[in-house]
Amino acid sequence: MNPVNAKSPRQTWMAVLARASRDDLAAIHAAIAVPAHEVLKAPEVGSVMVEGRAGGTGQRFNLGEAAVTRCVVRIDGGVMGHAYALGRDRAKAEIAAVFDAMLQVEPAGGPLHIAIAKLHSAQAAVRERTSRKAAATKVEFFTLVRGE
Amino acid sequence: MYVAVKGGEAAILATHDLLAERRRGDPAIPELSVAQIREQMGLAVARVMNEGSLFDPDLASLALKQAQGDAIEAAFLLRAFRTTLPRFGASVPLDTAAMHIERRISATYKDLPGGQILGPTYDYTHRLFDFALMANGSRPKPAAEAATRLDTHMPRVPDILGTEGLMEPEVPPPGDPKPADLTREPVAFPVDRDLRLQSMARGDEGFLLGLGYSVQRGFGGNHPFAGEIRMGAVAVEFVPEELGFAVDLGDITLTECQMINQFGGSKDIDPQFTRGYGLAFGHAERKAMSMALVDRALKARELGEAATYPAQQEEFVLYHSDNVEAAGFVEHLKLPHYVDFQGELELIRKIKAERVATAAAAAGTHKEAVE
Known part of the structure; x- marks a missing residue:
């Protein structure tokens, strides 16, 4: 039951955009050609109630809320882009929504797809490093044999 | 009887300024940034997010700065902010x-x-002071990395x-209902x-x-x-x-x-x-x-x-x-209760006067009896 494996390409890039910093996205924005866009739903800060399950698998309960920012845009040509991410960064949300629209029309292998794939690997590398640091604290037990 | 009392505005404004000065401490000492609190006081930030019931490390750090490190005051700030946010909905239950x-x-x-x-973890630390932390500028050696994740x-x-x-x-109840x-x-x-x-x-x-x-x-x-x-x-x-x-x-x-x-x-x-x-x-x-x-x-x-x-x-x-509610009810005792107290005061004076009068009357009767 690993939801990461079941993601569509759009879900995958939206997850990468949500985890990116505003600086990451601004750097890509400055390096590629970006079409004009119209803001349909201005960047808005709100909350999502985060649900857990008792025991991890049982009854649902409300753990608490998380701050989330969303934005909807339409790029020239009519495609709509959506952004949803944790945090309160409105500027990041608008760029992410524009990128979401662009990625829907850009053919695979285009400059934005390549830039997002790079960002994806960078995020995976950070995660890998965190996991290897945790793995260094894994306990190796020794069994002491006493007597016969 | 309800008595409206006005006044105190100037005193309240002055206390805001005094609080800001006290919060800042000695101006010769560099000011804490919110990012420093977020990165270096992570466990305090987590506590404020839990009790403030909002996951937002930046705001929880700001709350701690604004509240001079008072976790409950900081949670209160976060709760108050939370009520201003439109709720987009509920998440998929966490896995x-x-x-x-x-x-x-x-x-x-x-x-x-x-x-x-x-x-x-602090579990295996000796709980002895690390005085090296008193001298800023020390960089910990990088944590070890295992060969595989x-x-x-x-x-x-x-x-x-x-x-x-x-x-x-642990299985969901029938229909896996939306939680209360x-x-x-x-x-x-x-x-x-x-x-x-x-x-x-x-x-x-x-x-x-x-x-x-x-x-x-x-x-x-x-x-x-x-x-x-x-x-x-x-x-x-x-x-x-x-x-x-x-x-x-x-x-x-x-x-x-x-x-x-x-x-x-x-x-x-x-x-x-x-x-x-x-x-x-x-x-x-x-x-x-x-x-x-x-x-x-x-x-x-x-x-x-x-x-x-x-x-x-x-x-x-x-x-x-709920510590925000508890603190509110305990601390509301600081608010003016002048009229309530005046009422209690009148009552106790009256009871005391009555007792004195009764005692005096009893003493009078006793005296008469002796005579």
Whole structure:
């Protein structure tokens, strides 16, 4: 039951955009050609109630809320882009929504797809490093044999 | 009689300025930045996010700065901000089995699949001062990295026992209903486990720690095993109506605790291990463990146990664990009660005068009797 494996390409890039910093996205924005866009739903800060399950698998309960920012845009040509991410960064949300629209029309292998794939690997590398640091604290037990 | 009292504006404005000056401390000392608090006071930030009931590390850090490190005042600031946010909806329930593990330990199985991962913990520190931290500018040596990463899938420990039928199962009630929300509807007792868990998740760590401790010491009769404690990042997913599919919003750090408790069985339930569950934002192990202890104690009614002790009584626990409410009611005593007090004063003067008069009359009668 690993939801990461079941993601569509759009879900995958939206997850990468949500985890990116505003600086990451601004750097890509400055390096590629970006079409004009119209803001349909201005960047808005709100909350999502985060649900857990008792025991991890049982009854649902409300753990608490998380701050989330969303934005909807339409790029020239009519495609709509959506952004949803944790945090309160409105500027990041608008760029992410524009990128979401662009990625829907850009053919695979285009400059934005390549830039997002790079960002994806960078995020995976950070995660890998965190996991290897945790793995260094894994306990190796020794069994002491006493007597016969 | 109601007497309106005006005045004090100038004094209140002056106190704001004095507070700001006091908060800043000695101006010769560099000011703390919010980013410094977020990065270097992470456990305090986690506590404020839990009790403020909003995951936002930046705002929790700002709250701590603004409140001079007062965790309850900071939680209050976060709660007040939270009420201004439009709610987009509820997330897909978190999948803690898919957690990117940074710490995971079990006190019940030495060789559990995936292993015991100590992670960043104070458990094995000597609690001796590190005076090197007093001299700023020291850089810790980089943490060691193992050659390979951890297993991507680590089974939850109670699920291992579950396969033998020895563990109380955790399955959603029929229809997997939307949970009750105490921020939207008033609480009516008796309550279900969803409300108890929500209430404890935002409850005061110190209060829950004390109650959990009371359970262990015999005021509740549970001395459980820490089946598993895990901490790490978990993706939060949300299904926006206009998209119709789950969008991954990013990761939040969580601490989860599964307590395993003895249970002798009852008329309707076979002897088996029962569970207590705790879940908290950030690295908040003491909170998650305390919550799990009290969660199990509060199952007294469902398991047919006598609810004799405070930790087993849901009205007591739920009504008193919210530190923002508790602080509000305790601290409201500071507000002007001039008229109430005047009333009490009049009353006690009157009673005293009556007693004096009665005593004098009695003394008069006595004197007459003697004569």
